[in-house]
Amino acid sequence: MKKVYVSMSGDIIHHGHIRVIEKAREYGEVTIGLLTDKAITEYKRLPHLRFEQRRQVLENVRGVSQVLPQQDWDDSIMVRELKPDYVVHGDDWKQAPMDIFRNRVLEALSEWGGELVEVPYTRDISSSDIVKNISGTGITPTMRLQSLKRLIAAKDIVRVIESHNGLSGLIAENASVERDGKIVCFDGMWSSSLTDSTSRGKPDIEAVDVTSRLVTINDIFEVTTKPMIYDGDTGGKLEHFPFTVRTLERVGISAVIVEDKTGLKKNSLLGNEVSQKQDSIEGFCTKIQAGLKARINPEFMIVTRIESLILDAGMDDAIARAEAYIGAGADAVMIHSRHKNPAEVYEFCARFHRLSKTVPLIVVPTSYDEVYEHELIDHGINVCIYANHMLRSAYPAMWDVAHKILKHGRACEVREQCLSIKDILKLVPGTI
Ligand code: SPV
Ligand code: MG
Numbered sequence: 001m002k003k004v005y006v007s008m009s010g011d012i013i014h015h016g017h018i019r020v021i022e023k024a025r026e027y028g029e030v031t032i033g034l035l036t037d038k039a040i041t042e043y044k045r046l047p048h049l050r051f052e053q054r055r056q057v058l059e060n061v062r063g064v065s066q067v068l069p070q071q072d073w074d075d076s077i078m079v080r081e082l083k084p085d086y087v088v089h090g091d092d093w094k095q096a097p098m099d100i101f102r103n104r105v106l107e108a109l110s111e112w113g114g115e116l117v118e119v120p121y122t123r124d125i126s127s128s129d130i131v132k133n134i135s136g137t138g139i140t141p142t143m144r145l146q147s148l149k150r151l152i153a154a155k156d157i158v159r160v161i162e163s164h165n166g167l168s169g170l171i172a173e174n175a176s177v178e179r180d181g182k183i184v185c186f187d188g189m190w191s192s193s194l195t196d197s198t199s200r201g202k203p204d205i206e207a208v209d210v211t212s213r214l215v216t217i218n219d220i221f222e223v224t225t226k227p228m229i230y231d232g233d234t235g236g237k238l239e240h241f242p243f244t245v246r247t248l249e250r251v252g253i254s255a256v257i258v259e260d261k262t263g264l265k266k267n268s269l270l271g272n273e274v275s276q277k278q279d280s281i282e283g284f285c286t287k288i289q290a291g292l293k294a295r296i297n298p299e300f301m302i303v304t305r306i307e308s309l310i311l312d313a314g315m316d317d318a319i320a321r322a323e324a325y326i327g328a329g330a331d332a333v334m335i336h337s338r339h340k341n342p343a344e345v346y347e348f349c350a351r352f353h354r355l356s357k358t359v360p361l362i363v364v365p366t367s368y369d370e371v372y373e374h375e376l377i378d379h380g381i382n383v384c385i386y387a388n389h390m391l392r393s394a395y396p397a398m399w400d401v402a403h404k405i406l407k408h409g410r411a412c413e414v415r416e417q418c419l420s421i422k423d424i425l426k427l428v429p430g431t432i
Contacts, residue, residue: 002028005084007075009035010054011047016122023119024088025063033070033078037154042073076104092121139225141252146299148227148254151187158383163189164199168390169220188227195391204267206233232256234265242294255301260284268310285328292329301331309337319351334362342368349379
């Protein structure tokens with residue numbers, strides 16, 4: 001029997017995939033290289049089905065002899081390993097930017113005289129369109145909740161952006177650019193206490209309660225499918241925190257980040273300019289454990305946020321807390337800093353990785369905003385939160401327009417700064 005290799009994501013199987021597999025069967029024994037979550041998220045969004053679910057489907061398709069995990073988007077790596085006689089693929093990868101991967105496979109096959117067989121692309125159906133429709137229909141709270149852990153496991157870095165209403169949620173959901181030949185987009189959203197309070201005209205001092213925060217989140221969840229990390233401030237009173245955990249997981253939030261401060265909390269970036277008090281290690285561990293005990297879904301993450309660098313308590317204190325919080329069962333750690341360069345964050349990372357190789361590390365590069373994501377990856381950081389940029393960028397534009405209208409006594413001077421009515425209507429899917 002000749003060896004035939006077919007690679008696929010296998011998220012939503014339709015007759016187009018079956019046609020490829022049927023063609024492959026004609027040439028010999030079919031091995032499916034099933035792209036892992038990691039491989040898929042190099043170029044596309046996280047598949048709806050988990051790897052094991054996708055594997056189960058494909059193993060039961062007629063003519064498939066075996067399903068192997070393909071860890072890279074680039075098929076040629078597996079092709080070189082398996083040295084099949086044939087690779088069968090849809091012909092839709094002939095166009096840029098995917099043609100480079102086709103060329104690599106051709107190059108690999110030429111090393112042992114293998115052949116590429118291309119099946120005409122099935123025009124009447126597209127997985128991408130199906131995915132779009134599924135996204136339009138929405139997502140269950142559980143699927144959304146679970147997707148953050150999957151993303152952390154799959155990606156070098158999970159990129160999260162602040163959203164404070166439905167529209168900024170839509171930007172987080174849909175913004176994407178091509179960078180270095182890859183499609184990059186945001187993986188999830190941050191519900192920021194700073195921007196949720198500020199956009200209501202209230203101070204960032206836990207004055208906006210969980211119930212009100214949920215109103216914003218509900219608006220965002222109505223129109224998005226990506227996971228959300230919730231800024232839980234101090235977590236409130238010890239006795240209240242378990243209720244917050246239950247509420248957040250019920251709506252499908254993936255993680256709550258709780259900072260180790262106590263009493264009246266102020267925004268971290270103010271540092272010691274304002275009076276802020278760090279909780280004792282024991283007190284904070286007790287709160288975290290109360291949350292862990294309350295949660296029902298183990299995929300819901302309780303993340304401890306260390307404020308030692310913010311409050312000038314020193315690196316040793318930060319590390320001692322990291323060790324204690326990991327011991328208490330924290331699912332991840334966020335280290336915050338208000339310095340303009342990332343030196344202290346990187347020093348923390350180096351020492352943190354000696355404590356744990358598995359607990360994910362989260363950062364919020366607001367003050368040290370010159371760092372590139374690839375530098376964060378090099379320091380073993382798993383999640384990067386752009387914590388306030390949607391609101392900070394929108395507000396100056398609104399302020400300027402308001403002042404110009406006052407100055408000129410009419411609105412025509414701001415016309416160019418504004419979206420046309422048609423464009424603003426088009427912004428929201430389903431309006432026209
Ligand atoms: C927020 O976005 O509300 C945060 C991050 O907690 S920071 O403002 O930097 O404290
Ligand atoms: Mg906050």
